[in-house]
């Protein structure tokens with residue numbers, strides 16, 4: 215079935231449902247995305263194109279700050295700022311008190327990670343698709359605390375090997391880091407299954423959901439993770455410099471952030487302070503109000519579309535691209551897993567991924583290259599140095615996907 219047919223049939227189905235069911239209105243999505251008109255944008259796994267409401271929220275607030283000053287401008291938006299947290303909570307099926315707002319996925323991940331107590335001999339488990347920033351933090355803490363980092367192997371299809379992981383668990387495993395969808399390809403890991411094993415063995419589970427929130431439906435109650443980190447600028451289509459952390463309420467007060475300020479804690483006596491009892495213990499007072507409002511607008515935009523609907527659109531495009539690229543003899547697809555996200559990774563025999571990216575850019579097609587050092591364990595195991603990464607969001611049209619495939623076909627032909 216052609217992608218357009220799938221899109222149209224879903225639009226008809228949604229029109230028949232009640233108005234409370236989010237409707238994917240492709241025309242308004244295009245109209246809301248000025249950046250997608252003059253280019254083929256395939257980099258939502260990098261930094262996506264924010265829709266107009268996000269742009270308006272950020273720019274509008276900056277203008278207001280210029281008019282009345284940052285403090286008054288923020289006071290005027292107290293309700294809207296509270297709604298950011300509440301909307302994120304709705305999106306991932308959590309309570310607002312469990313959400314800490316921050317400036318990136320790595321900040322969120324490390325804020326949580328560095329608060330987990332570790333002693334010599336303790337173990338941290340990471341997996342083959344670990345993102346570099348998280349692996350580096352784990353290695354640094356191992357060096358500082360005498361804990362060790364162990365790597366959970368992958369199955370032949372690339373997912374985290376839950377059976378092997380089960381065999382690795384013992385009482386010394388204090389933390390398990392899981393990656394929902396890695397940065398360098400279409401893999402989706404079996405998070406709920408891995409979490410069950412880790413938590414049954416008494417370990418804390420921290421989920422890197424940087425590439426999944428905004429792309430895949432994410433439900434923390436279903437996944438049962440202890441903490442989750444996410445970014446604003448990728449699949450959520452928020453502004454750069456935004457992100458958030460979710461922490462399970464039951465473990466929140468047991469974890470003391472490495473750094474505190476007068477927002478995460480209160481100075482209650484000359485030598486006394488009290489740490490916030492909710493997830494704001496992982497926030498600092500000063501923040502970019504404009505981008506935070508922009509993140510809120512992005513989350514609301516997705517809630518209006520519906521996370522399941524958004525993923526169905528993204529997955530369709532990923533599938534369409536993989537099918538079309540697989541017809542080109544010198545293209546090698548590198549997506550692992552049996553269930554795929556919208557991240558499509560590939561190489562063209564005889565041409566470097568950087569060259570492909572640069573040539574595409576000359577033709578107004580945006581992709582990125584994922585390098586070995588971002589996911590060192592996985593790329594080294596597979597003997598890959600870099601891959602082209604095409605990540606179409608739901609605003610990419612079928613015609614644009616075809617344009618991209620035609621260009622890859624032309625470049626592949628030149629290379630041979």
Ligand SMILES: Cc1ncc(COP(=O)(O)O)c(C=O)c1O
Pocket residue numbers: 259318319320321345347393395396397422424425444445446457
């Ligand atoms: C899987 C994964 N985890 C974490 C990160 C880090 O996100 P941020 O740059 O927002 O800190 C990325 C960024 O590309 C990623 O792809």
